[in-house]
Amino acid sequence: MMIREATANDWPAIWPFMRDIAAAGLTFSWDRDITEEAARHRWFPAPPGRTIVAVDAGTVIGTAVSGPNKEGPAAHIATASFMVDPRRFGHGAGRALGQRVVEQARADGFRGMQFNAVVEANTRAVELWHSLGFQTLTVVPGAFHHPTEGYVGLHIMFQAFSPAAVEGG
């Protein structure tokens, strides 16, 4: 498993599983029929946004996008989104992407990272982020309409990168 920066050439490998993940409506708060153009625009933001891919045996099997969660006075907290090809689960791509994103955000000087909408029913993701140091700050009740589970919560998760991030000053 190799993690590297994504390039425009990776898009044809990313879009098929990204489209499937959005269409499934299980994990992402995106329009289920998002257009390829809108998805690409979202996944390849301008700097300081970053896009990486997980490559296994020469094949892109996962990707992550990261950057500031908000702007201006709140731009010191990062956020990130992750997609792993559902046909390639279990190879550690999600964990490897998560570790790299956190390392990079620390190196970039962010003071913490926030996830805004981790689907409660996506226990694989909830457990992974907890194991990587994220805390669930709250679960927004009923905020995600899961196709089989009905209305489930969205975890808001946070990890401080330095005591200063939580102590103020």
Added chain:
Amino acid sequence: MMIREATANDWPAIWPFMRDIAAAGLTFSWDRDITEEAARHRWFPAPPGRTIVAVDAGTVIGTAVSGPNKEGPAAHIATASFMVDPRRFGHGAGRALGQRVVEQARADGFRGMQFNAVVEANTRAVELWHSLGFQTLTVVPGAFHHPTEGYVGLHIMFQAFSPAAVEGG
């Protein structure tokens, strides 16, 4: 105090105080030097987004934008943002705008409303939203760099519009 739908003609009255509020960096997680074009694009979203203004004695003294907080499987939860001309505080514009936004979102069929980033130091806003039925679900620690208070928290607030929104199913 009259609350009505905003039109493009209201923009010249909105932008001066919006620019000042963004530049002050006290309450909004926006670039402090946001361009007029970017601000207008953000404040006048396509439907189902809605924009309203508070008019006092013929003058626009406040405005709100509302719509879905996220997309697809999460599009049933609304969000909103509010700005009141700082020179016109104390006339009830914030409360009147908040009441209208909540009423309208209920009428539009949303199942709840979430505020993603209410600055902890903005006690006027925190108290107003609590009085209008919002609960603070969590405060993201140190997520806002206030120009005089240093790093302060961001409240994430929520109000369910129906028991079903929190019970699932």
